[in-house]
Amino acid sequence: MKILVTGGAGFIGSAVVRLAVSRGHSVVNLDALTYAACLANVTPVADNPLYAFEQADIRDRPALDSVFDAHQPDIVMHLAAESHVDRSIDGPGDFIKSNITGTFSMLETARKYWVERGKPNGFRFHHISTDEVFGSLPADPAMLFTEDTPYDPRSPYSASKASSDHLVRAWHETYGLPVVLSNCSNNYGPYHFPEKLIPVVILNTLAGKSLPIYGDGSNIRDWLYVEDHADALLLLATQGKVGRSYNIGGENERTNLELVKTICQILDRLKPRAHGTYADLITFVTDRPGHDARYAIDPSRIRDELGWRPSVTVEEGLERTVRWYLENEDWWRPLLARKGVGQRLGADQKPAQ
Template identity: 55%
Template sequence: MRTLLITGGAGFIGSNFVHYIMANTNYRVINLDNLTYAGNLHSLASIRHHPRHIFIKGSIQDSILIKHLLDQYQPEGVVHLAAESHVDRSINGPGEFVHTNIVGTFELLECVRHYWVQHDSARKAAFRFLHVSTDEVYGSLGPEGYFSEDTKYAPNSPYAASKAAADHLVRAYFHTYGLPVLITNCSNNYGPYQFPEKLIPLMILTALKGERLPIYGDGGNVRDWLFVLDHCSAILKVLAQGQPGEVYNVGGNNEKTNLQVVQSICDLLDRLQPSKNGRSYRELITFVTDRPGHDRRYAINSSKLKAELGWIPQESFETGLAKTVSWYLDNLAWCDGIGTVSIDHGE
């Protein structure tokens, strides 16, 4: 049985990827997550005790644990999703982002490198280390143009800078040691199991409470929205067919302003769960002071992924958002079960 070590597999993208792998492959999954505020076992409830799913609570900074897992389970690949990922939190407390995203990635790479060199040439050639990153490493775009794999890095937040540093470390381990790495840089993900500090789930749940819906600045910041299961299919495609040392951008081809996103959520809720006072949820929209260093526009060019590996997203923003809103309405107990934290109104 082929085995994957997945870091951050109880988080938003991670839990969706674990579900996707379990449903679409025969891989055994070794799921390592430290269960910080954004990772929880509720997202894995349906597969928690599946014989092909082994969950271990722990940190990617724990090199002793990482070495033990690699030696015990002998994975053919590592998919690295563990990260601190919220921009507002990185502004308020950048230290944790440096420790997890940079130091943690370094510790993981070192353990994987020492594990990898022990194998024969066939196993070494078949092994893959896939690092999942973000388009935020590229900085901000003007009203036109797209990020490509050749775009110069220009991160504007501590979060983006920490991910950029991790990307550079992963790339260096390929060029210095020959470790067969892959890097994916994705646009804004949305979908089931997303922690409600992010824009879409936060607006859904806040609207249902009848509270104001805060939007930064003028609401004109543009993001390319990618349905999380489309992202999962891209990760698996790159893992299986990607060329070691290469970077692949993953986008949803769905550019929307933050205001458009929130208005679309309100319209779906008006139809699916009308407010008790009969008024549109749009009336709750409120504009608030913009956050520091708020990038104006991100947009991904995924043509390399399409041309070389044949991947294209399956969901439009309209179909993906409808599925997402319906999921949250059907899973309010999940939202209650993950606890209460301090949340902002960022992306």
């Protein structure tokens, strides 16, 4: 089976690429190599004959047509997206272009390819999205996002992803394109680009810098280990029901403050400070505009239909993640010089010029 993965040099996409190749699938990694992409993410499979790389922008229809014609994929897994909420607040235009226009280009390219080949039954277009499209939940643990939760995006990022989800559903209903959709909770793990919360905390502790937490740290997220997510995505791409959406959650809800304190405790054990604990570095900063209070996934559909459940608890996953960053400074050190990394983003709400 040949799988075309868009955004395969990114965090989640590269996890899918590595896992798919390890399972014997031929994989084409299509990536524009924008600021958050890193080809080092796929170094473990780069020399494997099952792996191929194509540098292309998902908005470039001629380039996409060429890639599809050259590689003739059986499955498309569309992960390429701008995904950082704070960056979407500062520069929403990039999110509209990549997440909406880019998804439109991918859908049209995939539809043309599918039709020209006689609409093969096995072809699938798997669109990977986020639970942020559903908005915010109250603290009540009985309330969870399901596949039927109404969309209520609160940031330019989540609004752009909601729009892309609607496009994918429309292409299925209007043109019959065989699609599968999935919406996931917060991912973490190895190769996580160092502008997101968990790598920021790990790398700031190692540098002796403050650990910034938005607001009072009470915002709750459901944390999904990225390799568990990759496993679920491959399952859905091959066995998910056409036209159906699936929520993928880690079943690991934690407040941001609890999460940061857990990372500090792991580092206190693995790499103790000369004086005090890493938790002494925690500081509280002005909250993000429109910061959603809680995300929590009900994963019963993928569990009941396909037998999938996450295998890694957040404590286990954080331990693996911290150890990986301690052992892979040669991966993350160069990324700290990229634009915006290490800066507070999303605080300036002035309109773009």
